[in-house]
Amino acid sequence: xxxxxxxxxxxxxxxxxxxxxxxxxxxxxxxxxxxxxxxxxxxxxxxxxxxxxxxxxxxxxxxxxxxxxxxxxxxxxxxxxxxxxxxxxxxxxxxxxxxxxxxxxxxxxxxxxxxxxxxxxxxxxxxxxxxxxxxxxxxxxxxxxxxxxxxxxxxxxxxxxxxxxxxxxxxxxxxxxxxxxxxxxxxxxxxxxxxxxxxxxxxxxxxxxxxxxxxxxxxxxxxxxxxxxxxxxxxxxxxxxxxxxxxxxxxxxxxxxxxxxxxxxxxxxxxxxxxxxxxxxxxxxxxxxxxxxxxxxxxxxxxxxxxxxxxxxxxxxxxxxxxxxxxxxxxxxxxxxxxxxxxxxxxxxxxxxxxxxxxxxxxxxxxxxxxxxxxxxxxxxxxxxxxxxxxxxxxxxxxxxxxxxxxxxxxxxxxxxxxxxxxxxxxxxxxxxxxxxxxxxxxxxxxxxxxxxxxxxxxxxxxxxxxxxxxxxxxxxxxxxxxxxxxxxxxxxxxxxxxxxxxxxxxxxxxxxxxxxxxxxxxxxxxxxxxxxxxxxxxxxxxxxxxxxxxxxxxxxxxxxxxxxxxxxxx
DNA sequence: TCTAAGTGCGCG
DNA sequence: AAAGCGCGCACTTAGA
Numbered sequence: 001x002x003x004x005x006x007x008x009x010x011x012x013x014x015x016x017x018x019x020x021x022x023x024x025x026x027x028x029x030x031x032x033x034x035x036x037x038x039x040x041x042x043x044x045x046x047x048x049x050x051x052x053x054x055x056x057x058x059x060x061x062x063x064x065x066x067x068x069x070x071x072x073x074x075x076x077x078x079x080x081x082x083x084x085x086x087x088x089x090x091x092x093x094x095x096x097x098x099x100x101x102x103x104x105x106x107x108x109x110x111x112x113x114x115x116x117x118x119x120x121x122x123x124x125x126x127x128x129x130x131x132x133x134x135x136x137x138x139x140x141x142x143x144x145x146x147x148x149x150x151x152x153x154x155x156x157x158x159x160x161x162x163x164x165x166x167x168x169x170x171x172x173x174x175x176x177x178x179x180x181x182x183x184x185x186x187x188x189x190x191x192x193x194x195x196x197x198x199x200x201x202x203x204x205x206x207x208x209x210x211x212x213x214x215x216x217x218x219x220x221x222x223x224x225x226x227x228x229x230x231x232x233x234x235x236x237x238x239x240x241x242x243x244x245x246x247x248x249x250x251x252x253x254x255x256x257x258x259x260x261x262x263x264x265x266x267x268x269x270x271x272x273x274x275x276x277x278x279x280x281x282x283x284x285x286x287x288x289x290x291x292x293x294x295x296x297x298x299x300x301x302x303x304x305x306x307x308x309x310x311x312x313x314x315x316x317x318x319x320x321x322x323x324x325x326x327x328x329x330x331x332x333x334x335x336x337x338x339x340x341x342x343x344x345x346x347x348x349x350x351x352x353x354x355x356x357x358x359x360x361x362x363x364x365x366x367x368x369x370x371x372x373x374x375x376x377x378x379x380x381x382x383x384x385x386x387x388x389x390x391x392x393x394x395x396x397x398x399x400x401x402x403x404x405x406x407x408x409x410x411x412x413x414x415x416x417x418x419x420x421x422x423x424x425x426x427x428x429x430x431x432x433x434x435x436x437x438x439x440x441x442x443x444x445x446x447x448x449x450x451x452x453x454x455x456x457x458x459x460x461x462x463x464x465x466x467x468x469x470x471x472x473x474x475x476x477x478x479x480x481x482x483x484x485x486x487x488x489x490x491x492x493x494x495x496x497x498x499x500x501x502x503x504x505x506x507x508x509x510x511x512x513x514x515x516x517x518x519x520x521x522x523x524x525x526x527x528x529x530x531x532x533x534x535x536x537x538x539x540x541x542x543x544x545x546x547x548x549x550x551x552x553x554x555x556x557x558x559x560x561x562x563x564x565x566x567x568x569x570x571x
Numbered sequence: 572t573c574t575a576a577g578t579g580c581g582c583g
Numbered sequence: 584a585a586a587g588c589g590c591g592c593a594c595t596t597a598g599a
Contacts, residue, residue, distance in 0.1 A: 225595060226578055240584085244579060247584045267580065270593055295589060299583085306592060309581040334583095382587035389586065468588040472583095520583045520589095 005052035005076055009138060010044075010063065011131030019131035023056075027142050029135060041070035054078055056138050058129045060167035060292075068175045071508045075488075079164040080129075080137050081105055082293055086159060087144050091419055091427040092152035097144035104129065105137055152425055158549070159424040162477065163293060165484035169515060170290035170300065172487075176510045177285025178318060178517045179326070179526055184567075185277055185317035192313075193269055205265045211258035223262055271306060272314055280305045284321070285506065290518070297473040298426050298480075299520060308519060318517075318568035320526060327535045328570065329562040330522035331482075331543065333357040336377050336403075337558055338474045341551040342423050345402035349556045366399035367392060380404055381471050383411060383464035407467045414466025415459040422473035423550060428466055435462065474550075478558070479521060481546035486523065489538040490514060493531055517568075524568050532564050 006022065013019030013034045020043070021029040035043045044067055047053050055074050057063040059081040067074065084105040087093050129137070145156045194203035201209070213219050221232040229243050236255060240247045245263060248256050280286055286305065294301025302308045320326045331337075336357055340348035351360030361373040376396045379389030380403075397404040410420045414428070417439065421427045435458055441447060442455030490513045513527035513535050527535045543558045563570065 222595095227596080242578080242584060244584060250584085263579085267593090271581070297589065299589065301590060303591080306581075308583075309591065311581060330583095379587065382589095384587045387586040464588065472589060475583095522583080 005054045006047075007054045007056060007078075008047065009056045009131055009135045011058060011129055011134040013131055021131055021135055023135075027139050041067050041072045044074065045072045048072070048074055052076065056080065056134065058134055060164070060171055064168060064171045065175075068171060068507055073172070073491075073507075073509050074168065075491075076161075077164045077168050078138065078160065079167045080134060080141070081107075082163045082167055083141055083160045084137065085293070086163060086426055087141055087156070089427045089429065090148070090156065090425050091421050092149040092156065092425050093144050094147055094149075097147065098140045099144055104133075148425075155424045158481075159426065159477065162424075162480040162484055163298075165487065166292040166300070166480045169483050169487055169518070170292040172507075172509065173290055173515055173518060174287050175507045176514050176516055176526070177287040177506060178524065179284060179320055179324070180281045180286040181284070181317050181319035182277055182281055184319055185281070185314065186274075188314065188316060189268070189273060189277075193265055193273070196274070202265075202269060205262065205269060208258045208262035208265060212255050212262055215253070215255035215258060223259070224266075268311070268313075271309070272311060276305075286318075295476075296429060297469055298422065298476040299472065300476075300518070312570075315569045316567055318524070320566050323529060324526055325529050325532050325564055325566055326516070326568050327525040327527060327532060327539060327562065327564050328522070328568045329536075329539045329543075329560045330570075331479075332559050332561055333377075334478065334521040334558070335381055335471050335475045337556055338423075338478055339381065339403050339407065339471050340400075341547075341554050341556040342470065342474055343403040343406040344554060345400055345406075346555070348400045348403045349554070351400075353555065353557055354559070361396070361399075364399055366395050380407060381468060383407075383460075383467045385460075407471065410470045411463035411467035414469075415463035417462075418466075420466045420470050422470055422477055424474070424477045426473050426477070428469045428473075431462065475521065478546050478550055479518075481549045482542050482558075483515070483518060483523065485542035485545045485549075486525075486538060487515060489542055490525065490535065493534055493538075536562055536564060 007027075009021040009023065009029070011019055016037055017034045018037055018040050020033045020035065022031045024030045044055070052075060054076040055063075056078040057080065060077060060079045064074070064077070084099060087097070088099045088106070093099065141160070145153050145160070148156055193205060194207070196202050197206070200206065209223055212223060213221055216232050216236045218232045218235070222228045226243055230240070233240055233243070233255070236253065238248075238251050238253050238255065240251065245260055248260055280288070286307075288305040288307030289303045290307065291301040291303055293299075294303075318326065333352065333356070336348070337352050339345075340352055347364065348361075351357060351364045353360070356370070358370045358373040358377065361367060361377065362370055367373045367376055372392055375389045376392035378384070379393045380396050384390040384393060393404075397408075413420050417431045417436065419428045419430055438451075438455045438458050442451045491509070493513050510526070513525055513531045515523060516526040517524035523539070525535050525539065539562060540560060543560055547556060547558050561570070
């Protein structure tokens with residue numbers, strides 16, 4: 001990438017110091033300097049004020065969390081650990097680039113929670129890599145990308161930049177937090193769960209439990225123990241094989257409704273009840289720990305707080321500060337759109353253009369109803385073979401052969417033990433040793449029928465994984481591009497007068513419009529009211545820009561469901 | 572008393 | 584009891 005930014009490698013230096021290497025365009029260090037650990041935020045801030053710098057560091061949680069704590073934000077980074085993982089596994093990268101052998105760069109990044117201060121660096125906590133090792137690894141990564149298979153270097157560079165931007169955003173999202181009203185949350189808990197009783201369950205859970213026990217005529221039965229509950233259900237003549245809601249709801253018995261209610265309330269109580277609120281909401285902010293690229297496909301994971309599982313009913317608690325508002329946006333049918341573009345399937349792209357994709361699929365005559373179209377499309381991307389979904393997929397295959405051919409081919413490669421890659425070049429993991437053994441045993445002359453069926457099932461499982469990998473992974477890349485572009489646009493909006501409309505808490509950058517939440521294909525921006533329209537424009541513009549960045553002029557659009565409002569509720 | 576595995580359910 | 588991908592978390596039971 002012909003970048004105009006200056007590159008600076010930052011790493012551990014002599015005791016108590018951080019070393020900084022300024023690089024020229026060839027990746028050679030042209031000047032070195034050192035700063036005391038506690039002077040680092042000021043030094044970084046000064047360089048950022050000077051101009052566009054790309055900070056090359058071992059890993060973002062370790063270096064960026066302390067900077068954010070000190071009120072310093074950076075524009076660009078290169079996360080050596082995340083990029084290492086991409087290049088190490090990428091099919092387009094050559095074998096002999098020094099990235100394949102197990103090294104310290106393969107270790108997981110440290111938990112950001114313990115590293116909010118630079119003392120952690122001083123104490124020898126954090127990555128072992130000094131600045132020299134970081135520079136050496138960066139040079140390996142640069143040359144590996146430069147030597148990558150024909151036509152793939154640009155994509156890998158883009159992926160590395162997007163991944164690193166994502167790492168910055170993950171740290172910033174944690175620092176800023178999602179504005180959360182404990183009042184609204186507590187109101188919802190009171191309404192749903194009833195009064196809290198000391199040493200016991202909330203009243204409405206207790207009520208539901210009593211109703212179940214009397215309907216089962218089993219006064220002491222435990223509802224939290226699956227085996228005991230199952231036996232009690234059988235004794236009452238409810239012949240289920242599991243205690244899942246889906247199966248229970250198929251039965252007509254007076255115990256069913258209260259049991260389902262019990263499970264629902266209990267879930268809210270244990271997963272997002274008062275204890276969760278006490279632990280995870282501070283100063284009006286929910287601050288989950290995001291783990292960028294925590295999923296093999298490149299999707300983000302989260303750790304603690306269940307950030308990726310906030311129940312929709314709790315959306316009422318997501319509430320902007322006074323004088324501020326929320327811009328909430330999600331992409332409609334991101335994965336099939338990405339699939340259409342990857343496959344260069346103009347028929348599917350046309351069906352998606354400017355409207356609900358599933359409605360377009362119906363109009364194209366592939367399927368009769370929107371519900372069927374959705375079922376079939378999900379089935380195609382997940383690998384459904386049976387049931388209604390599996391039955392409908394062939395209809396889609398006839399109408400959109402290119403798109404369906406791409407996922408079918410990805411599945412075939414996976415079943416054969418091969419690897420597949422996303423649009424930008426993230427490659428799926430190789431088949432494991434156990435998987436290979438299973439397959440070779442099944443193809444031997446002395447293979448039993450059981451060997452064969454086991455191997456067949458494992459192959460199918462793997463095929464469904466690789467089938468979905470290319471779509472889920474490319475969708476994650478699109479989302480990174482969207483986030484990265486949006487972050488830049490938001491930071492260009494001027495900070496507001498702090499006295500006029502200050503957020504209740506958070507870092508300095510949170511005094512102007514900023515990202516507050518991200519979940520696969522959805523973002524929430526917290527913004528002063530005056531900027532709401534500018535933010536909405538930025539959100540839409542960055543979505544269009546992400547589409548072009550990945551897919552060029554291929555005619556695919558990414559329409560957003562966008563809402564501006566005090567709460568983040570969606571219809 | 573600890574860990575691992577099973578079950579179920581929340582999210583995309 | 585899912586079918587059909589990817590996760591994290593709470594709770595229980597089995598096993599060491």
